[in-house]
Amino acid sequence: MDAITTDNLTKRFGNLTAVDGLTLSVAPGELFGLVGSDGAGKTTTMRMLTGIMDPTEGSARVMGRHTVREAEPLKEEIGYMSQRFGLYPDLTVLENLHFYADIYGLPRRGRDEKIGLLLSFSNLTPFGKRLAGNLSGGMKQKLGLACALIHTPKVLFLDEPTNGVDPVSRRDFWRILYQLLREGVTVFVATAYLDEADRCNRVGLIHRGKLLACDTPDNLRGLMDGTILEVRTPDPRRAALLLRERLEGESVGIFGDRLHVVTRDAEETGRAIKAIMEGAGVTVQSIRPVEPSLEDVLVSVLSGEATR
Ligand SMILES: Nc1ncnc2c1ncn2[C@@H]1O[C@H](COP(=O)(O)OP(=O)(O)OP(=O)(O)O)[C@@H](O)[C@H]1O
DSSP: OOSEEEEEEEEEETTEEEEEEEEEEEOTTOEEEEEOOTTSSHHHHHHHHTTSSOOSEEEEEETTEETTTTHHHHHHHEEEEOTTOOOOTTSBHHHHHHHHHHHTTOOSTTHHHHHHHHHHHTTOGGGTTSBGGGSOHHHHHHHHHHHHTTTOOSEEEEESTTTTOOHHHHHHHHHHHHHHHHTTOEEEEEESOHHHHTTSSEEEEEETTEEEEEEOHHHHHTTOOSEEEEEEOSOHHHHHHHHHHHSTTOEEEEETTEEEEEESOHHHHHHHHHHHHHHTTOOOOEEEEEOOOHHHHHHHHHHHHHTO
16 A cells, blocks of 8 residues: 555645646655745645645545545644644743643653653754753754654655755754654655755655656656756856857756756757857856756756746
């Protein structure tokens, strides 16, 4: 049995279709990433999968439970960390965990052991008595995760769990997720960070409610049409403006201090880039073909969508 299955899952708000005919399945123990920009439909998908919101059309099952007809028993199988996860800032770390233990009706016996385990698992043991409101952003996220795990769920839903968290805490958070995976938990994570998507077993790219592609990160990279030329220059912004204006039909993206140009003819385009930039007095440090990143794939799939 799959951990998650959806069939034509759809949600409309008036004229707006927030989630449009989503059909996918996630295997038990899999780490699945739902990737898309703001407003793509990730949160709405999560709300339907966790039984909080009913679909307008279609259906979903999680651990075999129908998300509408069996919403109550479903809640025992899943943990959900939403974007505005309900931590109580005036309660301590320990009190927050006890609060969630009460909500899930965790028996008194064994409760302290479970909370102790979760605290050490999330590296929060020394902070048990600190008010949640006084925790750093990264620690808040870890406490949120610990609370979502209080009842030992089989499937964990995380909605942009590391949004706004510093890189070190993000890495820490992912280390904890990998540990959960080793324990057999299925993780469904929504993220706008493509480096995080790259850590998933499979990734679904969602845009305007539609699933545009769904595969392993490697196979998604294989979807790239053409070669990526990486251009290094001290002035990437000016170079991008110039190349966008002068290179016909090629897509030009800025990736930090580099440009990525997608082309079907690497040699010819490489020569053209050099001539255009040098002609305009913009220094070319190097031009070389590179492996596409997931971000390249997303940009390429979305630009294909835009011209459709
Ligand atoms: N309750 C609602 N009523 C009306 N429109 C809504 C509602 N919830 C979401 N939407 C709209 O549905 C679309 C998808 O929103 P959703 O929150 O699912 O996207 P998202 O990918 O999670 O983005 P974000 O990360 O910004 O939350 C958006 O256009 C949003 O404005």
